[in-house]
Amino acid sequence: TDGIRARKIPVDYASHTSHVERIEDELARVLDGLAPHPPTIPLFSTLRADWLDTTPLDGRYWYSNLRHQVRFGESVEKLVDAGFRTFVEISAHPVLNMPVREIAEGRAGAPTVVGGSLRRNDGDLQRFLTSAAELHVRGVALDWAPALGETRPPRVELPTYPFQRRQYWLAQVQPTGAGAAGLSAADFTDPEEENDMTSSEESFAERLAGLTGEERSEALLDLVRTETAAVLGHADADEVDDDEAFFDVGFNSLTAVELRNRLAEELAVELPVMLLFDHPTPSMVAEFLLGKVAEPAAAQA
Known part of the structure; x- marks a missing residue:
């Protein structure tokens, strides 16, 4: 209470x-x-x-x-005030990530990276390297030489649009007859799906701005269910129940923060670290997000 x-x-x-x-x-x-x-x-x-x-x-x-x-809270505050913006909890299982993030983000006024090393029942080298990679993609400079040796793996070119969980090419089509050799993959693109590829270059927040009322609520709930499925490793958002509590379907404090981070990045808004604790179901989170995305619009108006 x-x-x-x-x-x-x-x-x-x-x-x-x-x-x-x-x-x-x-x-x-x-x-x-x-x-x-x-x-x-x-x-x-x-x-x-x-x-x-x-x-x-x-x-x-x-x-x-x-x-x-x-004097944990005081120590984190002093480090933040001194300009530190990266915190890594090196332990068998991170239990302080959430309070560190909450203290740092509430005080820094600047982006803060908080990570871990190992996790309970997931403590092998692969987990450690995954945690290091999570820091790397957040902009933390790491020395990869001990893990990769003298040879650096080649960089891979990525698409210029966000990854979409759908197939863009018509399946099992074998061109035959005259001119077949001159056909390209673009010739087998579904026009509607091609429009989806073009529009996908917009951020979710930008697409959301073009919706109103019930459409926006449905889009936010779909976003929450999609990101929840991704965090839990489900293949489809349909496996996520709108009103089933996150912590009843396998979430813990780490994955709760992971989902919060994914949603904050998609919507380009600041979200509380305790988001899933205060709003324990996908529908409740979506309702909270509806208020958050309405704030910038109201301020602009």
């Missing part, structure tokens, strides 16, 4: 509370003998909410790290 989301986690100790003081002596014994070296990569501590320069990361530091508050 207070708008605070929380869930229980399976731990049997109360980190970052006074309960940790009960095991201070034991931790001192276990951590005794640590010989920390100066970091080769600058380290920003969520214990201090500041850069660590000469602070030794000895047993005392790690005890304090477990005992005291994690």
